[in-house]
Amino acid sequence: MEFAKAKINGHQNVIVMRHGDRADRCEPLWVSTAVRPWDPPLVHDGKVRAFQTGQRIRSQVGFPIHRVIVSPFLRCIQTAAEVVAALSAVYLDDNAMSSKDVPSIDNSKLKVAIEFGLCEILNTVAIKSDVAPKDGKFDFKISDLQAMFPEETVDINVDMACKELPQWEESAAGFKERYVSTLKVLADKYPSENLLLVTHWGGVGTILYKYFNDATKYLVDYCGCVELRRQVSNNDESEEFEVVTSHGVAFKDNKAPIHGSVIT
Template identity: 90%
Template sequence: MESAKAKINGHQNVIVMRHGDRADKREPLWVVTAVRPWDPPLVHEGKVQAFQTGQRIRSEVGFPIHRVIVSPFLRCIQTAAEVVAALSAVDLDHNAVSSKDVPSIDNSKLKVAIEFGLCEMLNTGAIKNKVAPKDGKFDFKISELQAMFPEGTIDINVDMACKELPQWEESAEYFRERYVTTLKVLADKYPSENLLLVTHWAGVGTILCKYFKDATKYLVDYCGSVELRRQVSKSNVSEEFEVVTSHGVAFKDNKAPIHGPVIT
């Protein structure tokens, strides 16, 4: 197999993507009987949306994804699993609408890891007190989440950039710094690989504001994403990413799509 270094062609690409449509927003009564009301799954439409986003990434972005790194929240895990199925399908079938339609998977080229640093902002701005754990402790069974991905895709040897979950009621300043730092640590760890980070609205928005200064008021749709790129070489890795383009992300005032400077 051709090495990852040979594939990046002088640039490292990172796509930062929001999860798909979630059950508690589509079905308000879901929360009433949920065991983990703070951790909703995707609705069916969200899974279809995620799979089709994976199809778009595979056919349109012009570079391979080597590694998918994902928040431990269920809606992000399910989104990433659908995207991975689309990216790994041996034959790209544009008529397929979900991972159930992809019987043949090639797991030799794509690796997946779960990352605490990409998790939802742990404060009442994102998770209301009435659904948050009473003790402020969010528990994730990582092995069960890993089992949701196609066999052979999980990188069991990877260490998380953020070793522990943030403390409940983290500040806005802290979660913004967390998202930016996590992206930098992961990108620097895999400079010869293109990454797809599956996270939350705040994660996409924070990265957008970091690398696209005009994006002060914006909307991020379900499965909306920002595509970043930086120059890399054997002797040098650029410190700063630039926003190349976006999908499902727009300025709030006039709904105009947000695009960055296209790098040639």
């Protein structure tokens, strides 16, 4: 399938985004009855926020999204599904953006893939030991997760950057290296495509540390995201990414945005 290509000797854009509002943070009793307490879904407000974030991306970023790549955790899958719906909708409700408002942005051919390298930090910093699987094994049925997206959008032939999930109790250095390596592998694999990576707080935070040196103390809201851009060329030599802007990301001390407006 042919995608609308980023210009050769032009730019590649990558948006790294956190998932929406999760059930265990909004409904404290949810964990007590959950079969998979380590894998909470979105609450309704989280789905709304994710869809609205997709609308904002569609109307404001100024470039098409060719590929959405997502962590296998349910909250990220549901976030990505809402974003994909907003990006590829032909008609939206009266209170939403109309597709005719952005005629130059065509997301109709975007593809979706699941990526282990974007998964949650697999240690007790992010997943408390009392809700983690007792055997340390996090199971995901990829075909069920793929079924949450329109069939024509799912790329079932794609190879993951990380072939397996990280081992439980991965180190801080390990998860940071994983997120940065996954971004690089995916960006280099699709240099002529603009990517949206749907991940977790740790993923967005790690990318901030890597590509924006002042991001030492920050807040990443639900659906907060960082937009990266780099120069690409035909000779397999691409420049380092730089942070262009962010939304829903701010310094802790004074709530000042790291780049651009804080939009939640």
